[in-house]
Amino acid sequence: MYTIWTLHGPNLNLLGIREPGHYGQSTLLEIDETLKNKANERGAALSTYQRNSESELIELIHQAYEHKVDAIIFNPAAFTHTSIALRDALLAVSIPFVEVHLSNIFAREPFRQHSYFSDIAMGVITGLGAESYYYALNTLINHLNHKQYTQSDLNLGEAASSQAKGAYNHA
Numbered sequence: 137m138y139t140i141w142t143l144h145g146p147n148l149n150l151l152g153i154r155e156p157g158h159y160g161q162s163t164l165l166e167i168d169e170t171l172k173n174k175a176n177e178r179g180a181a182l183s184t185y186q187r188n189s190e191s192e193l194i195e196l197i198h199q200a201y202e203h204k205v206d207a208i209i210f211n212p213a214a215f216t217h218t219s220i221a222l223r224d225a226l227l228a229v230s231i232p233f234v235e236v237h238l239s240n241i242f243a244r245e246p247f248r249q250h251s252y253f254s255d256i257a258m259g260v261i262t263g264l265g266a267e268s269y270y271y272a273l274n275t276l277i278n279h280l281n282h283k284q285y286t287q288s289d290l291n292l293g294e295a296a297s298s299q300a301k302g303a304y305n306h307a
């Protein structure tokens with residue numbers, strides 16, 4: 137079973153009351169519950185964390201490595217535009233992640249249009265509200281399934297080729 141973590145950055149605990157014109161009406165609890173249900177339906181285990189401090193998010197990324205987490209859904213919130221330290225943490229652990237944003241960061245103030253994560257993310261989903269998270273989840277599960285199938289194809293390939301070698305050596 138795959139383990140996926142969702143990390144939410146600062147102020148996302150206020151979803152529901154926070155600037156609904158940008159971030160919608162859903163609360164973080166509603167988004168997290170929906171994510172967990174969708175993950176369960178697809179046979180994955182999902183844990184969610186929200187932190188307002190950069191250092192705690194860094195610690196969580198380190199813990200994700202220790203727990204052998206397969207993939208991360210990450211909304212770095214305002215740290216998107218400032219945090220080299222979080223970028224370095226993700227590079228250090230090499231866990232595939234999708235960067236998500238509820239609002240369309242490219243349709244907002246110029247300072248939001250640069251992200252320290254987009255070039256190292258598997259992909260970026262921005263502007264689709266809570267759906268941004270759900271698309272990210274599906275994409276990551278598809279990616280992990282594909283990787284597993286490819287791996288088992290490779291193993292089968294190796295088994296078949298060593299069988300063939302055995303047959304050849306016999307002859």
Ligand code: DQA
Nearest residue numbers: 212213214236237238239248
């Ligand atoms: C955000 C966009 C960021 O620019 C902002 O600082 C946030 C939320 C989003 O989900 O749209 O806190 O990441």
